[in-house]
Amino acid sequence: MDVDDDYYCDDYYCDDYYDDDISDGESYGDEEWTANDDEPHQLVADKRNRYVVLTEQQIRHRLGQEAAATAEVFSVPVDWALALLRHYRWDPPRLEEDWFSDQDRVRDAVGLGGDPGxxxxxxxxxxxxxxxxxxxxxxxxxxxxxxxxxxxxxxxxxxxxxxxxxxxxxxxxxxxxxxxxxxxxxxxxxxxxxxxxxxxxxxxxxxxxDAYERALERDYVEARGLWMKPCPAAGCGCAIEIPIEGDGSGADLVCRCGHGFCWRCGGEPHWPASCAAAVGWAGEADAASAEWVLVHTKPCPRCRRPIEHGGGCRALRCADPCGLWFCWRCLGSIDETGWLAHDSCAEVRSPAAATEEELRRAAETLGAFLRYQDLWAANRRAQQLAEHEARLLGLRAGDKVDKGEVVAEAWEEVAEGRRVLGNACAQGQSMVRRRGGASARRRWELFEYQHGETDAVLDRLQQCAQEAATTAAEERELDRLLAVLAQQISVTRCCVDSFARAVEDLHGMPERD
Ligand SMILES: [Zn+2]
Ligand SMILES: [Zn+2]
Ligand SMILES: [Zn+2]
Ligand SMILES: [Zn+2]
Ligand SMILES: [Zn+2]
Ligand SMILES: [Zn+2]
CATH class of the missing domain: 3.30.40 (Herpes Virus-1)
Incomplete structure (x- = not known):
């Protein structure tokens, strides 16, 4: 068997083809990685959520090692090993079992001949x-x-x-x-x-x-779908691997390329809100504008165009080309009946299609959405501010080492908490939209209470961080402030974690109970 010709370049897969310093994946929680990275917000997430980002080269290296091992055990060319492993979804034990019990059957299935090379x-x-x-x-x-x-x-x-x-x-x-x-x-x-x-x-x-290797890498990663997923960013060949015992909970990941995504749905990061709530949140603006029309407008009695009553006189004129004068209260035409007939006309509250109940619900979900939207935006701003502060501290020299570190940690904790509170808005809105019975209502009230409590705890931590950062206090007073701050950090972390777990527990709750 001649495996040494141009097409079977086994060297391509051998260990020294790569630089020596390639490890088998770098953990983002490692100290050496944190030391020279300028995006501390990634680290906070990773304190709670360990995962490994594999580069394309590392994936290639791994699958190459598996192919080389299989080729050696079976005494076949590496190309054969690749075809065999691919057919067996990169499961060497299963392949070996079949191969050694009935080699001919395996060859037939994979499409290999009797004479390699x-x-x-x-x-x-x-x-x-x-x-x-x-x-x-x-x-x-x-x-x-x-x-x-x-x-x-x-x-x-x-x-x-x-x-x-x-x-x-x-x-x-x-x-x-x-x-x-x-x-x-x-x-x-x-x-x-x-x-x-x-x-x-x-x-x-x-x-x-390259085209072939990339396709192989994708195949390899997809075969490990339970604990390995390709980064969804266009052009990024990295894959994320979570610990084998993990279930992807706390499921927001950040790839080496900077792209963040949800482990479960691959969409924008949204933890601790559920994937379903995140999808709902994305469509919420459209739903809300439909509700706004329902709540705040009435249709013109002639052309059905939705018209908003800006307050003041009940006599309204529809825009051109319709131009109908009508009464906002009863939706009757004024042109035909004259204004006097509308002195005591009956209120028509809503368009014929919407019942009073529908209208009430539309007003409720619309109100909730506007509130959650504000909360979401405020938390995003607070998160970005905290990330900014943490970054600045990372760069600033001259501060007492302790102080800089503790304050930066506080800001990171604030950023993480704000991220969680912001993302949780999607879950809150999905609860309002789904409604349900008395226990669903109680769950929502508890959610609201915890959201508010966590918000207050984050405010306190932020105050402590600012105080410690700006104080001119001497040694002993400073030590006291830093001790308080450290205490506050761990209280906050506990609070944010338990809020996030509580939100996770809401996933998949029955719609109506
Ligand atoms: Zn031909
Ligand atoms: Zn043929
Ligand atoms: Zn990526
Ligand atoms: Zn998701
Ligand atoms: Zn009109
Ligand atoms: Zn009227």
């Missing part, structure tokens, strides 16, 4: 000419211009290039490349990495190797 080679028999390509049907090709995936189906190089390029262009980011089979419909022979790269390389300026 023969794929893509030109016919040895140089005398053989007048071959016909099975795709373009052009005959009279010399053997040197024909290639097969190791089976009996030979095609010309131009057709191979077209075949590989078409697979690469399919949806799914190169997924077609790693799953490629012989072009012959009746043949299931796998087209291995070496073949793909050879004919992809030859084409234009696309790096075939």
């Amino acid at each position: 023969r794929e893509g080679e030109e016919e040895d028999d140089e005398e053989e000419t007048n071959l016909i390509c099975g795709i373009c049907m052009e005959g009279d090709k010399p053997a040197a211009e024909m290639a097969s995936a190791g089976c009996a189906h030979r095609y010309c190089h131009a057709c191979w290039r077209g075949y590989v390029a078409a697979a690469a262009a399919e949806d799914g980011g190169g997924r077609g490349l790693v799953a490629l089979r012989c072009p012959d419909a009746s043949c299931s022979r796998a087209v291995l990495r070496g073949m793909v790269e050879r004919f992809f390389f030859a084409d234009a300026d696309i790096d075939g190797r």
Whole structure:
């Protein structure tokens, strides 16, 4: 078996292909990482939520190691190992069990031949000419211009290039490349990495190797979906790995590229609000504007355009081209009946479609939304301010070391608390919108109470931090202030954590009880 030709560059995967300093993933909670990072807000989240960001190179390294190990155990080329592992969803124990109990069956399923290393080679028999390509049907090709995936189906190089390029262009980011089979419909022979790269390389300026490796990495990460996910940012090849015993709770993650996302839904970070509440919150502005129309406007009796009564006289004129004069109270036309008839007309409160109950509910959810929207915005501003303060402290030299550190920690805690309170607004609004019975109401009231308490605790911590930062107190008084501040930090952390857990407990609560 000759695995040392151009297509089986095993060196590509061997350890010293990479710089020595690549570890198997860097934990974002590590001290050395925190020392030279200027975005302290990421760290606060990570004190509560440990996860690892893997770069593309680290993923490649890992899957390369697995492929190399499999190749060695089975005595097959690395390309074979890649095809086998991919077929077995990167589960080496399951693959080994099947392979050693019935190797032929596994080879058939994966599309491997009996003789490794023969794929893509030109016919040895140089005398053989007048071959016909099975795709373009052009005959009279010399053997040197024909290639097969190791089976009996030979095609010309131009057709191979077209075949590989078409697979690469399919949806799914190169997924077609790693799953490629012989072009012959009746043949299931796998087209291995070496073949793909050879004919992809030859084409234009696309790096075939890179396209193939990226598709493999994606496949590898997706197979580990329970504890590993690709970063959803466009163009970022990183993946996030959570501890195997974790369930992704506290599920906001920040990738190395700076993109933050929710572990569960992949959307914008929204913890501790549930994914469903976050989706609802995103559509809340539209719903609220519909409710605003319902609550604050009445339709023109002629053209049905929603019209707001700005206060004052009950006689309103609809805008052009309608131009109807009508009475806001009874929605009757004034042009037809004259103004006197409306002295004591009956109130028509809402458009015919909306019942009084609907109107009341619309007013309630609209009011809640406007309030939560303000709360959300205020918490975002407070979070950004706190992050800014923490960053400044990280840079400022000359302060007493203790003081700078403790105050920066306080600001980080404020930022984290504000983030949690802001995100929780989505959960509050979803509770208002879903309504429900008496116990749902009690849960919402408890949520409101805890939200308010946490807000007050954060205010206190912020005051303490400002006091400690600006004080001109001498040694002993300063020590006392810092001790109070440290105490306040841990009280706040407890409070924010228990609020967040309480919000998490609301996820998936029954709609009506
Ligand atoms: Zn051809
Ligand atoms: Zn074939
Ligand atoms: Zn990323
Ligand atoms: Zn989510
Ligand atoms: Zn009108
Ligand atoms: Zn009227």
